[in-house]
Amino acid sequence: MRANYKVEFASGVFLLLGLAALLWLSTQATDYGNRLGEETYQISARFTNVADLKARAPVKIGGVAVGVVEGIDLDPVTFEAIVRMRVDQRFAEIPFDTSASILTSGVLGDRYVGLEPGGSFEYLAEGDELVLTQSAVVLEQLISKYLFNAGDDEGTEQ
Amino acid sequence: MIQSMLAPVAEMGRAGMFLMRMLGGVRLEWRLLQSTMQQLFLIGARSLVIIMICGFFVGMVLALQSINALQQFGASDQVSLLVGKSLFRELGPVLTALLFAGRAGTSIAAEIGLMKATSQIDAMELMAIDPVRRIALPRFLAGLLAVPLLTAMFNALAIMGAVIYSVGVAGLDVGVFWTKLQTGVFFHKDFLGGVYKSIVFGGIVSLVAVWYGFSARPTGAGVGTATTNTVVVSSVLVLIFDFIMTSFLT
Numbered sequence: 001m002r003a004n005y006k007v008e009f010a011s012g013v014f015l016l017l018g019l020a021a022l023l024w025l026s027t028q029a030t031d032y033g034n035r036l037g038e039e040t041y042q043i044s045a046r047f048t049n050v051a052d053l054k055a056r057a058p059v060k061i062g063g064v065a066v067g068v069v070e071g072i073d074l075d076p077v078t079f080e081a082i083v084r085m086r087v088d089q090r091f092a093e094i095p096f097d098t099s100a101s102i103l104t105s106g107v108l109g110d111r112y113v114g115l116e117p118g119g120s121f122e123y124l125a126e127g128d129e130l131v132l133t134q135s136a137v138v139l140e141q142l143i144s145k146y147l148f149n150a151g152d153d154e155g156t157e158q
Numbered sequence: 159m160i161q162s163m164l165a166p167v168a169e170m171g172r173a174g175m176f177l178m179r180m181l182g183g184v185r186l187e188w189r190l191l192q193s194t195m196q197q198l199f200l201i202g203a204r205s206l207v208i209i210m211i212c213g214f215f216v217g218m219v220l221a222l223q224s225i226n227a228l229q230q231f232g233a234s235d236q237v238s239l240l241v242g243k244s245l246f247r248e249l250g251p252v253l254t255a256l257l258f259a260g261r262a263g264t265s266i267a268a269e270i271g272l273m274k275a276t277s278q279i280d281a282m283e284l285m286a287i288d289p290v291r292r293i294a295l296p297r298f299l300a301g302l303l304a305v306p307l308l309t310a311m312f313n314a315l316a317i318m319g320a321v322i323y324s325v326g327v328a329g330l331d332v333g334v335f336w337t338k339l340q341t342g343v344f345f346h347k348d349f350l351g352g353v354y355k356s357i358v359f360g361g362i363v364s365l366v367a368v369w370y371g372f373s374a375r376p377t378g379a380g381v382g383t384a385t386t387n388t389v390v391v392s393s394v395l396v397l398i399f400d401f402i403m404t405s406f407l408t
Binding site: 004007008010011012013014015017018019021022024025026028029030031032058 | 308317
């Protein structure tokens with residue numbers, strides 16, 4: 001009976017160790033820990049160009065993630081991209097005249113939505129749409145614009 | 159000719175019926191729980207050391223290879239993403255299942271085969287004790303439970319190995335390592351997918367081991383064949399099911 005108890009104790013320890021490893025991995029090594037809280041609200045914004053912004057991309061204020069991009073649709077009439085975002089209820093007091101822009105982390109990093117808070121005392125609520133937006137800067141367009149302009153200059157000088 | 163081609167199909171049918179017979183014996187009773195815990199110690203806890211050592215070195219070599227490859231693009235910061243995703247989705251479950259087949263599957267098959275060779279199984283049947291329920295079921299359940307837990311420990315040690323290599327040897331930033339992991343590795347798509355895989359692999363390996371033990375010829379050579387078959391068949395099945403499950407999960 002005594003030896004049996006030892007075996008059962010050891011397998012119990014094994015079970016606990018395994019569960020601890022599962023817990024540690026899921027909270028520390030995946031995005032489980034920094035998911036949004038239960039309480040969120042949805043806002044949206046229109047952009048002429050979202051570049052390669054994707055669903056699940058972070059929404060940041062001052063570099064800190066406050067929400068995620070839920071989905072991106074195209075308005076069939078105006079052909080503007082509508083970005084739907086989910087923001088954590090903890091940040092319920094975002095001014096109404098906040099502007100949204102699509103930024104890149106680093107030179108070739110991932111796209112995210114950056115919010116620049118305004119000064120209004122009216123706050124964004126569920127379903128509101130941001131009016132002030134700035135589209136993504138597309139590197140290829142910048143380069144082609146630069147090259148095109150450079151060629152133009154040479155042409156006028158001659 | 160046709161007979162020999164149909165033999166594997168009949169074998170699969172017999173193994174399936176064996177599984178049904180085993181699962182039919184599941185009762186919520188103290189003795190089953192006790193013997194399952196005992197088997198969990200014998201096949202799970204005893205496999206822990208080899209799993210952890212292998213996990214640690216797999217993590218280190220993954221980091222080493224990834225950093226070498228990523229450096230060409232100046233993207234060695236992404237190493238934790240590559241290591242984490244490939245571990246959780248593929249390498250963790252598959253390598254653990256293969257190691258488990260070699261470490262525990264063989265011992266299950268050999269043990270049951272030897273019981274058969276020494277007529278212990280027949281003696282049980284004479285005493286009206288169902289050997290499938292008494293011998294096979296606890297081992298099967300323990301394997302089903304042990305493989306996901308061992309996979310988690312394999313992954314944990316591999317992540318640690320990757321941290322130690324990429325921070326200690328390659329000189330990357332610790333914060334960047336964890337941040338990339340926590341933003342790029344998805345709980346549902348990457349982590350849970352691997353857990354589902356490891357549960358299925360645990361079932362496959364322990365079913366194959368128990369089945370080959372029970373269907374072993376009751377001789378010394380028969381036990382040897384059963385042990386070999388366990389490793390070969392469970393490894394092949396794990397890799398086949400890995401493909402099937404991956405195509406469903408992604």
